Amino acid sequence: xxxxxxxxxxxxxxxxxxxxxxxxxxxxxxxxxxxxxxxxxxxxxxxxxxxxxxxxxxxxxxxxxxxxxxxxxxxxxxxxxxxxxxxxxxxxxxxxxxxxxxxxxxxxxxxxxxxxxxxxxxxxxxxxxxxxxxxxxxxxxxxxxxxxxxxxxxxxxxxxxxxxxxxxxxxxxxxxxxxxxxxxxxxxxxxxxxxxxxxxxxxxxxxxxxxxxxxxxxxxxxxxxxxxxxxxxxxxxxxxxxxxxxxx
Amino acid sequence: xxxxxxxxxxxxxxxxxxxxxxxxxxxxxxxxxxxxxxxxxxxxxxxxxxxxxxxxxxxxxxxxxxxxxxxxxxxxxxxxxxxxxxxxxxxxxxxxxxxxxxxxxxxxxxxxxxxxxxxxxxxxxxxxxxxxxxxxxxxxxxxxxxxxxxxxxxxxxxxxxxxxxxxxxxxxxxxxxxxxxxxxxxxxxxxxxxxxxxxxxxxxxxxxxxxxxxxxxxxxxxxxxxxxxxxxxxxxxxxxxxxxxxxxxxxxxxxxxxxxxxxxxxxxxxxxxxxxxxxxxxxxxxxxxxxxxxxxxxxxxxxxxxxxxxxxxxxxx
Numbered sequence: 001x002x003x004x005x006x007x008x009x010x011x012x013x014x015x016x017x018x019x020x021x022x023x024x025x026x027x028x029x030x031x032x033x034x035x036x037x038x039x040x041x042x043x044x045x046x047x048x049x050x051x052x053x054x055x056x057x058x059x060x061x062x063x064x065x066x067x068x069x070x071x072x073x074x075x076x077x078x079x080x081x082x083x084x085x086x087x088x089x090x091x092x093x094x095x096x097x098x099x100x101x102x103x104x105x106x107x108x109x110x111x112x113x114x115x116x117x118x119x120x121x122x123x124x125x126x127x128x129x130x131x132x133x134x135x136x137x138x139x140x141x142x143x144x145x146x147x148x149x150x151x152x153x154x155x156x157x158x159x160x161x162x163x164x165x166x167x168x169x170x171x172x173x174x175x176x177x178x179x180x181x182x183x184x185x186x187x188x189x190x191x192x193x194x195x196x197x198x199x200x201x202x203x204x205x206x207x208x209x210x211x212x213x214x215x216x217x218x219x220x221x222x223x224x225x226x227x228x229x230x231x232x233x234x235x236x237x238x239x240x241x242x243x244x245x246x247x248x
Numbered sequence: 249x250x251x252x253x254x255x256x257x258x259x260x261x262x263x264x265x266x267x268x269x270x271x272x273x274x275x276x277x278x279x280x281x282x283x284x285x286x287x288x289x290x291x292x293x294x295x296x297x298x299x300x301x302x303x304x305x306x307x308x309x310x311x312x313x314x315x316x317x318x319x320x321x322x323x324x325x326x327x328x329x330x331x332x333x334x335x336x337x338x339x340x341x342x343x344x345x346x347x348x349x350x351x352x353x354x355x356x357x358x359x360x361x362x363x364x365x366x367x368x369x370x371x372x373x374x375x376x377x378x379x380x381x382x383x384x385x386x387x388x389x390x391x392x393x394x395x396x397x398x399x400x401x402x403x404x405x406x407x408x409x410x411x412x413x414x415x416x417x418x419x420x421x422x423x424x425x426x427x428x429x430x431x432x433x434x435x436x437x438x439x440x441x442x443x444x445x446x447x448x449x450x451x452x453x454x455x456x457x458x459x460x461x462x463x464x465x466x467x468x469x470x471x472x473x474x475x476x477x478x479x480x481x482x483x484x485x486x487x488x489x490x491x492x493x494x495x496x497x498x499x500x501x502x503x504x505x506x507x508x509x510x511x512x513x514x515x516x517x518x519x520x521x522x523x524x525x526x527x528x529x530x531x532x533x534x535x536x537x538x539x540x541x542x543x544x545x546x547x548x549x550x551x552x553x554x555x556x557x558x559x560x561x562x563x564x565x
Contacts, residue, residue: 052443054439054442054443073442073447074439074442074443075442075443075445075446075447075448078442078443078444078445079445083443084443086439086440086443090437090439090440091437091440092432092433092436092437092440092441093436094432094436095429095432095433095436099429102429103429103430103433103441103444103446104444104445106426106429107444107445107446108445110426112430112445112446112447113426114426114427114430114450114451114454115425115426115427116421116422116425116426116427116428116454116458117421117422117425118425118426119424119425120424120425120426120429123426162440162444166444166445
């Protein structure tokens with residue numbers, strides 16, 4: 001068996017007496033689309049926040065390609081090749097669509113160099129990468145508009161494009177379809193599916209149509225714990241999952 | 249440029265203003281305007297671009313001023329190296345202060361910058377050998393610059409204005425650079441900037457240091473203006489005045505704060521003669537700006553432009 005891209009061992013997070021994530025051990029295999037589902041408040045987003053170090057870890061370990069990354073800072077995790085999108089749309093509103101993606105590509109090209117003298121246009125490689133990422137989500141037509149002028153759905157897509165422009169190896173998508181219409185959600189589902197196996201994707205998602213259609217593997221969380229793990233067919237038939245989540 | 253109007257138009261207005269200024273007001277006052285122009289524009293690197301409300305800019309003005317003054321007084325250094333060293337040292341001090349302050353946000357950040365300002369003020373107050381303490385550091389000479397005599401008020405204005413234009417141009421490059429874009433990103437969404445892979449603390453410390461260096465350079469120019477570096481220049485009140493200039497002028501681009509410096513210095517001069525309680529009026533102006541003209545003077549300009557266009561159209565109909 002090959003080494004997992006991402007591995008957590010007994011990962012836990014407590015806010016005072018409230019345990020949000022409890023001893024989650026999860027392995028994500030290279031080139032797969034791994035979805036995490038669970039009821040609201042199950043600890044899914046908190047789990048992501050631990051992976052990207054947006055929150056400090058209470059206990060347990062995180063390994064990325066065999067290296068422990070539990071103690072790194074958020075920008076260091078990103079520099080290793082872990083990209084993330086947020087559940088709440090999180091773009092730079094006053095910058096243009098292209099500038100949003102360009103920043104991520106520039107970071108990838110230069111390692112985040114604080115070049116305070118050149119023109120951004122001098123970094124043609126970053127420009128190309130940014131435009132390619134926008135093309136991938138179909139936003140190349142609005143590249144020069146400020147991000148704040150985009151519709152909600154397009155901002156969600158920009159969020160994905162920014163994540164892609166940094167050319168990460170592992171993508172963490174937090175509810176990429178939240179707030180989208182059924183049509184838009186299907187589009188995003190297809191888009192995310194097309195990223196595999198070039199990228200490894202871990203996705204938190206509530207839209208069960210999307211989850212069942214695109215996932216290679218599904219993990220189910222409840223009350224901060226991992227209660228099931230398997231391929232879509234196994235999860236569909238798992239009694240604990242039905243009781244806890246699917247409600248059927 | 250986030251101004252709305254064409255970039256070249258702004259530059260034309262700026263350069264025209266610089267030429268006209270010493271004929272409209274006394275040269276020494278005009279010099280004060282361009283010196284505080286550098287300070288206000290540098291403060292807007294933090295306030296407008298980085299979203300960091302520094303209430304400690306006077307400290308860096310003071311560090312640069314005392315440094316340059318001492319180098320001229322005691323080491324007989326030529327003007328340009330003295331100014332450059334003043335800028336470097338105040339930039340280093342700002343890097344240290346910034347490194348600590350950017351670890352906190354919002355009101356805590358403001359209080360930290362304020363506390364550092366007070367700290368540096370009391371060091372200046374106590375360290376009489378280097379600063380002259382309460383009396384200020386006097387007798388600062390104004391030697392020739394590369395063989396050119398800048399002794400006359402108008403000549404010194406020309407020199408200070410030239411430094412202003414160079415600083416303004418340099419700061420324009422900085423905000424238009426990749427680094428400038430990163431700084432705006434850290435203001436708009438620090439968490440996202442970090443998840444994209446930027447070290448937010450490092451970028452903020454860097455812009456803080458740059459702002460401090462330009463402010464220190466202006467401090468050196470100020471010490472040479474009256475041959476005196478007064479302790480008041482390091483006072484927190486001066487930090488407040490600097491924030492006033494930025495807010496009055498507008499934070500949206502670099503031109504606004506330059507206009508803010510003109511307005512502030514001239515009003516201060518006019519009002520302080522008329523009425524000893526003039527800072528009260530300033531308070532009223534700032535309240536009006538914050539409530540109704542968040543874009544500052546620049547915004548007022550835009551609104552007048554739109555109003556004039558609308559009127560012209562209405563009359564044509």
